Amino acid sequence: DAGVIQSPRHEVTEMGQEVTLRCKPISGHDYLFWYRQTMMRGLELLIYFNNNVPIDDSGMPEDRFSAKMPNASFSTLKIQPSEPRDSAVYFCASSLNGYTFGSGTRLTVV
């Protein structure tokens, strides 16, 4: 089992550009979560899916953020357009009983 796989590990982009973060959950896990971690706000839940269906996106900060889960093995988090304040580490986690986190994507928007 390769665990939860996130890509890219690091992303540096210019303000205004579109950013897409990717996540492959563990096979068989029925929940998928996107978290954002910053020094100021700690770990924040952005959105989560159950059986590929978005359940709660109340943590998504703005309309610039969107997430999809087209199938059980893939999810994306998109920011369009990106802003410097979006700079953070973005984690994907999947769950069946426990929770397994990916290695995170460190996003820097300049």
Next chain:
Amino acid sequence: AQKITQTQPGMFVQEKEAVTLDCTYDTSDQSYGLFWYKQPSSGEMIFLIYQGSYDEQNATEGRYSLNFQKARKSANLVISASQLGDSAMYFCAMREPSNDYKLSFGAGTTVTVRA
């Protein structure tokens, strides 16, 4: 309202000594789960230990143990025989059915192990 409170922003511990990280929680659910994660400087979130609210015994995993005091709503993590590799940020988290099994995290405690 804060669901998970970790009051210690940072702690220093001498190598080979034990350290206790505090965690208190707030829930009205009868059934819930408590988790501890370690985040080293490399950034990944590593699961350490889990305690279910109905578990009669305190959870243990190697050098990690959880001091679960249900009436006090506390779930402190004890790391015994600290090693230099234990230097990291530690997060307490809770899962509640009323919150649709989302994980709520505390602010974290940074542990620095001194040689």
